[in-house]
Amino acid sequence: MKEIRFHGRGGQGAVTAAEMIAIAAYEDGRYSQAFPAFGVERRGAPVMAFARIADDPIRIRSQIYEPDYVVVQDVTLLDVVDVASGLKGTGKIIINTDRQPSALNLNTKAEVVAIDATKIAMETLGRPIVNTTMLGAFCGSTGEIKLESLNKALMTKFSGELANKNLLAIKTAFERVSK
Amino acid sequence: MMKVIEGSHAVAHAVMCCRPDVISAYPITPQTHIVEHLSQLVADGKLNTEFLTVDSEFSALSSLVGASVVGARCYSSTTSQGLALMWEVLYNSSGLRLPLVMTVANRALGAPLNIWNDQQDSVGARDSGWIQLYAENVQEAVDMTPQAYKIAEDPDILLPVMVCMDGFILTHVYEPVYLLEQDKVDSYLPPYRPAVVLDTANPKTFGAFVDPSKFTEYRYMQWDAQIRAKQKIVDAALDFQKIFGRYYGGLIDTYHAEDAEIMIVTMGSVIGTIRDCIDSMRAEGIKVGLTKIRSYRPFPAEALQKALKDASVIAVIEKDTTVGNQSALLTDLKAALYNSKLRMPVLGFTAGLGGRDITVTDIRKMVEISSRAKDGVAESDYQFLDLKKELL
Amino acid sequence: MKLTIGAVVEPGSTMVTKTGAWRTFAPVVDHKKCIKCSLCEIYCPEACIHQVEGLFVPDLDYCKGCGICSHECPRKAITMILEEK
Numbered sequence: 001m002k003e004i005r006f007h008g009r010g011g012q013g014a015v016t017a018a019e020m021i022a023i024a025a026y027e028d029g030r031y032s033q034a035f036p037a038f039g040v041e042r043r044g045a046p047v048m049a050f051a052r053i054a055d056d057p058i059r060i061r062s063q064i065y066e067p068d069y070v071v072v073q074d075v076t077l078l079d080v081v082d083v084a085s086g087l088k089g090t091g092k093i094i095i096n097t098d099r100q101p102s103a104l105n106l107n108t109k110a111e112v113v114a115i116d117a118t119k120i121a122m123e124t125l126g127r128p129i130v131n132t133t134m135l136g137a138f139c140g141s142t143g144e145i146k147l148e149s150l151n152k153a154l155m156t157k158f159s160g161e162l163a164n165k166n167l168l169a170i171k172t173a174f175e176r177v178s179k
Numbered sequence: 180m181m182k183v184i185e186g187s188h189a190v191a192h193a194v195m196c197c198r199p200d201v202i203s204a205y206p207i208t209p210q211t212h213i214v215e216h217l218s219q220l221v222a223d224g225k226l227n228t229e230f231l232t233v234d235s236e237f238s239a240l241s242s243l244v245g246a247s248v249v250g251a252r253c254y255s256s257t258t259s260q261g262l263a264l265m266w267e268v269l270y271n272s273s274g275l276r277l278p279l280v281m282t283v284a285n286r287a288l289g290a291p292l293n294i295w296n297d298q299q300d301s302v303g304a305r306d307s308g309w310i311q312l313y314a315e316n317v318q319e320a321v322d323m324t325p326q327a328y329k330i331a332e333d334p335d336i337l338l339p340v341m342v343c344m345d346g347f348i349l350t351h352v353y354e355p356v357y358l359l360e361q362d363k364v365d366s367y368l369p370p371y372r373p374a375v376v377l378d379t380a381n382p383k384t385f386g387a388f389v390d391p392s393k394f395t396e397y398r399y400m401q402w403d404a405q406i407r408a409k410q411k412i413v414d415a416a417l418d419f420q421k422i423f424g425r426y427y428g429g430l431i432d433t434y435h436a437e438d439a440e441i442m443i444v445t446m447g448s449v450i451g452t453i454r455d456c457i458d459s460m461r462a463e464g465i466k467v468g469l470t471k472i473r474s475y476r477p478f479p480a481e482a483l484q485k486a487l488k489d490a491s492v493i494a495v496i497e498k499d500t501t502v503g504n505q506s507a508l509l510t511d512l513k514a515a516l517y518n519s520k521l522r523m524p525v526l527g528f529t530a531g532l533g534g535r536d537i538t539v540t541d542i543r544k545m546v547e548i549s550s551r552a553k554d555g556v557a558e559s560d561y562q563f564l565d566l567k568k569e570l571l
Numbered sequence: 572m573k574l575t576i577g578a579v580v581e582p583g584s585t586m587v588t589k590t591g592a593w594r595t596f597a598p599v600v601d602h603k604k605c606i607k608c609s610l611c612e613i614y615c616p617e618a619c620i621h622q623v624e625g626l627f628v629p630d631l632d633y634c635k636g637c638g639i640c641s642h643e644c645p646r647k648a649i650t651m652i653l654e655e656k
Contacts, residue, residue: 009593010593018353019183019185019353022183022353022354023183023353026182026183026355031355032183032353032354032355033352033353033354034183034352034353034354035347035348035351035352035353036347036351038209038295038296038347038351038534042593043593043635043637044590044592044593044594044595044635044636045590045593058354058451059316059450059451059452059454059455060451060452060455060539061348061352061448061449061451061452061537062452062536062537062538062539063536063538065538076592079592080592128595128653290577290578291577291578570572570573570574571573571574
């Protein structure tokens with residue numbers, strides 16, 4: 001089982017991102033689960049969401065304390081939240097930032113993937129909503145979900161021109177982080 | 180068809196497939212997504228029902244009493260303070276023997292104000308005459324919905340049913356769920372055709388005044404109907420399995436129970452986490468098993484006596500407490516065992532109140548304490564498992 | 572911290588949480604256009620716009636960037652600017 005924790009701010013779509021990973025993993029023929037860190041949702045407030053992917057049905061319902069992957073949608077969260085908390089040393093943390101990974105001074109042995117998702121989102125969507133861009137980066141850097149499955153998942157949430165723009169955002173981020 | 184869907188939306192879809200004539204609900208976290216989605220299904224023309232938007236939970240349930248007596252199949256959903264506001268109508272609807280179905284998205288009761296999950300709300304309504312079923316996961320909450328109507332509307336039963344699902348943990352989770360197929364639900368659940376309805380052409384009095392000469396007998400009839408509902412709950416689950424192929428046990432279910440020395444008894448969504456814990460502890464040679472309560476009311480005393488007879492120690496974990504005594508499931512279970520020959524230690528653990536996460540570590544701690552009790556070490560027979568003593 | 576009976580606590584917890592960190596857009600006031608009608612102060616849901624030496628100034632420690640002040644200003648004296656972080 002792979003466990004993923006999302007850090008974002010209310011309104012940035014962290015919960016939707018977790019849901020799309022669950023849908024994409026299911027498209028890949030695996031089992032999945034996604035849920036928010038339940039709170040009093042307020043735009044801008046730090047929020048968390050969780051996702052699990054496994055080959056067998058997922059029964060556990062507790063929150064995720066030792067994630068394999070962490071996705072950070074907003075680099076300003078680094079000042080207020082210990083985003084690398086419990087992250088496995090073998091895992092990855094994917095951060096939306098224009099800085100170099102080494103400049104972030106994260107307390108983790110895990111690989112740090114830096115991507116300027118805000119820039120990609122502004123170029124493709126024209127808005128600083130980075131959740132789909134970060135999913136593209138997650139997909140490209142971890143290989144846990146197939147790109148076509150992620151695209152399918154996106155189409156369950158968006159349609160028309162907005163969907164096309166988001167597909168481009170995913171593709172751009174995917175290619176940026178893929179080696 | 181299986182798809183990854185939010186728990187609330189899956190339940191709303193299940194409600195739609197049961198073809199309710201009247202839905203009345205007042206939004207309250209974490210129930211909101213259920214009725215919001217039902218409202219959307221009505222707006223989209225997919226659900227043909229009278230959708231009542233009311234001023235309070237009291238009105239939500241009261242309006243269903245009126246709709247039910249004219250023969251409508253009715254649905255509502257609520258939680259926490261909303262359920263508390265329904266209190267008077269809970270007793271009236273069950274006393275009137277109305278087969279309402281209501282999803283309770285379990286949440287803590289204030290004060291202190293708290294919107295998160297525990298089961299204090301529905302557990303507190305255990306004596307109201309409503310049948311109470313508790314779901315382990317979204318699929319079971321979905322599948323319990325037509326089962327609830329089947330049980331409630333049985334002419335031999337005629338009692339309202341609460342389908343209890345843990346708020347947020349199940350209502351807000353996305354996971355793969357088999358959505359109900361309309362044709363299968365139609366073959367499982369026939370239309371509701373009550374023998375007696377409120378009808379101006381054939382007048383009857385509903386809610387009549389009953390004096391001491393007959394009140395006891397009416398209460399007894401209600402009590403007896405719940406006891407008889409035990410078999411109907413088992414039958415409803417088996418009939419459901421025949422059509423849909425899914426089965427979760429009748430009144431109870433068990434997991435690794437055969438040779439379990441330490442038996443965990445609980446209900447609701449924590450069971451999933453416990454199943455994972457049992458697998459890992461079994462791999463370490465710890466003989467631990469699970470007995471899951473599906474029907475809390477009627478209380479499955481006989482089934483529990485049978486399931487627990489070979490255990491050396493019983494650990495009850497539940498998301499409620501009875502202030503002034505021990506917790507609810509614990510005391511119910513001990514009452515069920517007292518006049519049997521079973522005399523193993525029964526330990527009670529309250530955990531997960533007001534949304535506190537129940538973790539693998541918590542479950543292991545409970546099993547360790549229970550294991551010591553099994554070996555004769557005196558342990559407190561009731562405790563708050565995840566209490567932060569440093570805050571007191 | 573020890574808990575108190577009935578969760579009776581000291582007031583003013585919202586002063587402790589600097590909700591300004593939640594902001595994406597920040598209000599910038601053009602004081603030359605401002606006619607001091609005080610509608611921004613009245614409408615601000617965070618109650619974080621106050622008169623400082625006669626000028627209406629948002630307290631950016633608490634402003635969540637909702638933009639209601641900008642929307643309500645009859646002289647369009649308040650502009651919401653994307654903040655660099």
